[in-house]
Amino acid sequence: MIYENKFPESTLKTLDSFFADGRTPHAILIDGGSEKDRIELALLAARMLVCENKDRVPCGECEHCRKASENIHPDIIRITKPDDKKLFVKADVKKMVAEAYLTPNEANVKVYVISEMQLMNEESQNLLLKILEEPPSYTAFILTSVTSNAVIGTVLSRVIRLRLGEIVQAECSEKARDVIKKLSQAVITPYEYDRIEATAPLDGNKALTVEVLNVFCDVLRDSIALKNGGKALYKEFFEESRIMSERLSLKKLLDMYNYVDELIKSLENNPNYTLLCTVLCAGI
Ligand SMILES: [Zn+2]
Incomplete structure (x- = not known):
């Protein structure tokens, strides 16, 4: 380079x-x-x-x-x-x-x-x-x-x-923070049940879903950066990004990133669309 x-x-x-x-x-x-x-x-x-x-x-x-x-x-x-x-x-x-x-x-x-x-x-x-x-x-x-x-x-x-410059704390609610941490743990396990459990609070709660997906997308981006030898920007979710970057392949991280990114767009384009956690779980 x-x-x-x-x-x-x-x-x-x-x-x-x-x-x-x-x-x-x-x-x-x-x-x-x-x-x-x-x-x-x-x-x-x-x-x-x-x-x-x-x-x-x-x-x-x-x-x-x-x-x-x-x-x-x-x-x-x-x-x-x-x-x-x-x-x-x-x-x-x-x-x-x-x-x-x-x-x-x-x-x-x-x-x-x-x-x-x-x-x-x-x-x-x-x-x-x-x-x-x-x-x-x-x-x-x-x-x-x-x-x-x-x-x-x-x-x-x-x-x-x-x-x-680094971001010490994400702009999101405590509840969203909690889901993001659980979700980051769940995606590295082979058990579908863990992912369903972690995303359950999102069912029927569009505001929370949007909040979680936006920050989770950034956390995924951070793990892709770490995987490439770059730096994570979210200090708060550093452990989550680090573990995902160590346990998941670059392809898996990129696929998840694109999937979550698409979900955010479809939520925005369809105001009445409620994201079901099963849809989210299908792509992560
Ligand atoms: Zn050139």
């Missing part, structure tokens, strides 16, 4: 884990840290996306890497608020969404780096959400924000998050 920057190895490994198994992330949110670091890391992720090397990205050698490092790659598009405005302009966001449907110029993917989401109002974020919900296969979006709190929940559910 060749990176000419100052990011800690653990941050880079977490970023690498998004590309594990030849996957291509379609939407990433980088939050925390300084603005300079966030944008630098976003541009690095953009380079990784356009690089055509099959074994390691960015290779630093291909034409895409060269153009990206000189900031002249036509498929890496930076979207910022205008200098003379306090916030993003709605018309600019609208234009970006329309243009995102056009195919890339040179790379296999067209990457939009949207910096500092705390400067985008809810109306514009909702415009962005439209394309995040059904992005063309050849687009990717990298967002940066001071904090994830500045990003609307529906957008948050579409991105994988890379936080600069």
